[in-house]
C-alpha cells in the first residue's frame with residue numbers, strides 16, 4: 001500500500017514538473033508574445049523578440065563593440081608607424097576580415113581615412 005502511494009506522488013510530481021518546464025519554455029521561446037502581449041523588440045534593429053533571441057543579440061552587440069575597439073587600437077598602431085597619419089584603408093591594420101564587419105547585421109564598418117575614425121552603420125551601434 002505504501003509503495004503504490006509513493007508511486008502516485010512521484011507521478012504527480014513529475015507531471016507538475018513537466019507543466020512548469022512547458023510554461024517556462026513557452027516564455028523563453030516566444031517572449032512577451034506568448035501570453036497575449038505584442039511581440040516586439042526593444043532594440044533599434046528590431047531583432048531578438050524572444051528571451052533567448054534578445055540574449056543572443058546582446059552578446060553579438062558586445063562582439064561588435066569589441067571588434068571596433070580592436071580595429072581602433074590597430075589603427076592607432078598603424079598611425080604611430082606612419083607619422084601619426086591614419087592609414088588610407090582600414091585593411092592596413094592587417095586584422096582578420098571578420099573584424100571589419102558588424103557581427104549582427106553583416107554591414108562593413110565605415111572608416112574615414114581623413115580623421116581615422118571607424119564606426120558601425122548597424123542601427124543602434126552608432127555610439128560604439
Ligand SMILES: [Zn+2]
Pocket residue numbers: 064102103104105120121122125
Ligand atoms: Zn555593429
